Amino acid sequence: MMQSLRSRPLLGAATTAALALGAALLPSTLPAPALAQESVPGTTPLTEPEREQFRAEVRAYLMEHPEVLLEAIQVLENRQQEQAAEAEVSMIEQNAEAIFNDDHSWVGGNPEGDITLVEFMDYRCGYCRKAFEEVEELVESDGNIRFVLKEFPILGEDSVAASRLAIATQITAGDEAYKTLHDALMTYSGGYDEVSATRLLSSLQIDPTPVLAELQSDEVNAVINANRALAQQLQITGTPTFIMEDTMLRGYVPLQGMRSIVADLRQE
Structure with missing residues (x-):
């Protein structure tokens, strides 16, 4: 975007x-x-x-x-x-506590890493999808990056529906199921009606019944609202937006560029 x-x-x-x-x-x-x-x-x-x-x-x-x-x-x-x-x-x-240590965002990579990378993302964002594999490669190949995902749906009803599905999965099925669904949603092109969502979740061996029952819950709403409020505080209006330590990256950054920034931060 x-x-x-x-x-x-x-x-x-x-x-x-x-x-x-x-x-x-x-x-x-x-x-x-x-x-x-x-x-x-x-x-x-x-x-x-x-x-x-x-x-x-x-x-x-x-x-x-x-x-x-x-x-x-x-x-x-x-x-x-x-x-x-x-x-x-x-x-x-x-806003450091809300950015790096909230109680709802998925955390992956190395939990004890010396660099924390936070991504505000939208499943329908073309640049988020472009960055997806490169961010995964960065985190995996580096081995010392703590990675935090922030659901930030801003591109319409499908974006909100996708985030609701992901957050509800995390709440009902845990972090591992959330990441499995997250990865699938980054390339998913189907709908988000009950039939489509059931088919997608089942294909990933995630029980759809509790997830679908949670979609409109107060807890799901709270996560989306908290991320939107934080984005407003940080003047974030587009995706992807990355935060690494005290550095904000507004938009897609190629893998080599991300690696260079990580190296610069480690030298500071």
């Missing part, structure tokens, strides 16, 4: 702001309110002719050195990226 961003905001706002600054400075008819109207202590306010001369000199300089605008854009974007990364670290710290 999303392209990969590592602790990075959208850059369009920075570019737009810098270009708007340049555009505002270029016209010689820039209105007087754009410049300070009150004098700085110890200085004399600019006269109108002085303002016009200042505007003309700025315009001439920018016309002669347009690369200055590009440099300003880059500085602004870098500053915004740093601020966004700092804000995400703060959000992760404030």
Whole structure:
């Protein structure tokens, strides 16, 4: 659903702001309110002719050195990226218990691993499905990653139905059955009516009767609501979103990229 961003905001706002600054400075008819109207202590306010001369000199300089605008854009974007990364670290710290140690999310990999990888996922998300095998490979091949799955259905009724089925399976049949169903749902293309769900669960040797009875339960609702509330606190709006320690990865990241991030975190 999303392209990969590592602790990075959208850059369009920075570019737009810098270009708007340049555009505002270029016209010689820039209105007087754009410049300070009150004098700085110890200085004399600019006269109108002085303002016009200042505007003309700025315009001439920018016309002669347009690369200055590009440099300003880059500085602004870098500053915004740093601020966004700092804000995400703060959000992760404030919600660490709910992110890494809640009482309902499935936990796999190495429970004692030195890195915890958390994934907010949706079964109907194409990028989640693309990332699925690579995340599994990362966790299995590394051997020292603790992996936490967060059900975060945001792509319509089928997404919610799939998450309900998975959560109800975990509640009634345990973590192993949940992971078996989770893996199947990552490639599943069928429906979620009672007949389809019964057929899917039975094919995985999971008793469908208690699962189907649990689908609309308060406990299932509580898990979905808790994950949505946490995502809102973290300003997560798309899937997949990964959190590794104090690093947030918004979108699909190829296997090698994930391995590089893990290596960087271990060196910190």
